[in-house]
Amino acid sequence: MLEALTHAMLKAARDAGADDAEALAIRAAATGIDIRGGRLEHAERAEAVEIGLRVLVGGRQASVSGADHSQDSIEVMARRAVAMARSGPVDDSIGLADPDQLARDLDATSLELFDPGAEPDPATLEERALRAEQSALGVSGVATVESANASYSRRQSWMALSNGFEGGHRRSQFSTSCTAISGTGRDMERDHAGEGRIWDEDMPTPEEIGQLAAERAVSRAGARKPPTGAFPILYDERISSGLIGHLLGAVNGAAIVRGSSWLRDAMGMQVLPGGITLREDPHLRRMSSSRVFDAEGLATAPRDIVRDGMLQGWTLDLATARKLGLVSTASAVRGLGSAPAPGNSNIVMTEGARSRDELIADMGRGLLVTSLLGSSINATTGDYSRGAAGFWVENGQISHPVNECTIAGNLRDMLLRLTPANDARDWRSVRVPSLLVEGMTVAGA
Numbered sequence: 516m517l518e519a520l521t522h523a524m525l526k527a528a529r530d531a532g533a534d535d536a537e538a539l540a541i542r543a544a545a546t547g548i549d550i551r552g553g554r555l556e557h558a559e560r561a562e563a564v565e566i567g568l569r570v571l572v573g574g575r576q577a578s579v580s581g582a583d584h585s586q587d588s589i590e591v592m593a594r595r596a597v598a599m600a601r602s603g604p605v606d607d608s609i610g611l612a613d614p615d616q617l618a619r620d621l622d623a624t625s626l627e628l629f630d631p632g633a634e635p636d637p638a639t640l641e642e643r644a645l646r647a648e649q650s651a652l653g654v655s656g657v658a659t660v661e662s663a664n665a666s667y668s669r670r671q672s673w674m675a676l677s678n679g680f681e682g683g684h685r686r687s688q689f690s691t692s693c694t695a696i697s698g699t700g701r702d703m704e705r706d707h708a709g710e711g712r713i714w715d716e717d718m719p720t721p722e723e724i725g726q727l728a729a730e731r732a733v734s735r736a737g738a739r740k741p742p743t744g745a746f747p748i749l750y751d752e753r754i755s756s757g758l759i760g761h762l763l764g765a766v767n768g769a770a771i772v773r774g775s776s777w778l779r780d781a782m783g784m785q786v787l788p789g790g791i792t793l794r795e796d797p798h799l800r801r802m803s804s805s806r807v808f809d810a811e812g813l814a815t816a817p818r819d820i821v822r823d824g825m826l827q828g829w830t831l832d833l834a835t836a837r838k839l840g841l842v843s844t845a846s847a848v849r850g851l852g853s854a855p856a857p858g859n860s861n862i863v864m865t866e867g868a869r870s871r872d873e874l875i876a877d878m879g880r881g882l883l884v885t886s887l888l889g890s891s892i893n894a895t896t897g898d899y900s901r902g903a904a905g906f907w908v909e910n911g912q913i914s915h916p917v918n919e920c921t922i923a924g925n926l927r928d929m930l931l932r933l934t935p936a937n938d939a940r941d942w943r944s945v946r947v948p949s950l951l952v953e954g955m956t957v958a959g960a
């Protein structure tokens with residue numbers, strides 16, 4: 516069915532006057548169960564087939580999408596897209612890949628992106644959410660559980676391009692989460708735990724997830740503001756990927772083309788400490804970001820974004836590569852109603868030799884950050900400021916929980932001064948360990 520829909524969209528685009536076109540069809544289904552107070556709070560089931568079309572006309576482009584995939588609607592969609600493209604600006608960089616650039620091996624079986632086992636029914640998901648809630652409530656100090664959730668989704672996509680490329684991926688996802696609350700009144704503290712996997716057998720038990728959420732909430736009891744000053748900050752592995760995410764955003768080809776990146780002049784320069792490599796690997800098994808081809812039909816391959824601390828290259832799709840006079844890194848991603856743009860797959864960062872506890876001991880006095888909120892980040896200069904909460908470290912040991920503080924620095928300096936721990940989680944699509952950053956500013960009491 517999906518293949519037939521993409522073929523119908525390509526034909527309609529040609530008939531409407533498009534020079535080239537990309538058609539995408541997605542069949543998705545998802546079931547989610549929320550539990551609160553031992554009872555069903557909310558149940559949701561969604562299932563649909565959606566389509567998207569991108570047309571190119573004389574160096575111009577437009578994208579449209581919809582949920583109605585009747586033949587009449589497809590023809591109307593194609594005519595509308597062509598009319599939109601003809602009124603748009605000319606961009607000589609847009610265009611499909613040459614046929615000799617296209618991926619040949621489209622078999623993603625080895626990546627194990629879909630669990631062929633039985634789909635869990637709502638009763639099974641409800642039972643998992645109840646088990647997570649009951650586990651959290653069994654931890655001393657927990658006042659209540661705000662919510663517990665279990666869900667399942669599956670997604671099948673098919674893409675066809677007028678340059679001859681066709682291919683698709685099939686994916687599944689299981690998840691369980693829990694949010695627990697400790698204390699009462701103004702002393703209430705909330706924390707969360709959640710896990711997601713492609714294969715059900717890889718999931719931790721609901722009891723483990725509920726207990727972790729509860730322990731995190733209880734550990735935050737009595738939080739207060741930290742002192743103000745310059746201190747080392749340890750980003751817990753729960754949130755450290757966000758710090759590396761700022762680097763990935765800064766080397767994205769779209770930011771480089773705009774000239775708005777704080778790393779726009781850093782090609783071939785040191786951006787991380789020596790010995791640290793940041794590798795993108797789209798071929799990791801059972802990872803939701805894995806893929807054998809990108810959104811423009813190019814074959815994906817592992818590559819080093821940073822090697823031994825030195826920046827190796829930008830993240831590029833066809834359009835940004837053409838604008839920079841470079842070659843695409845097969846990094847195109849896209850939604851149903853948008854044109855391709857550069858994006859990342861799985862990221863693996865070099866780990867350090869020491870544990871998080873050893874880095875805490877080396878800190879002496881500083882801040883362990885376990886959650887971040889809000890942000891003021893200048894994409895052009897790299898100036899960084901975020902609200903934070905976590906734990907104060909005194910004499911190399913965790914002293915007490917802290918909240919209502921702001922941490923600040925400059926990303927370029929911060930990344931050059933970081934020290935990684937050895938606690939990265941294999942199941943994360945961005946595998947980054949806890950990161951110790953020296954000399955940041957903490958604004959608290």
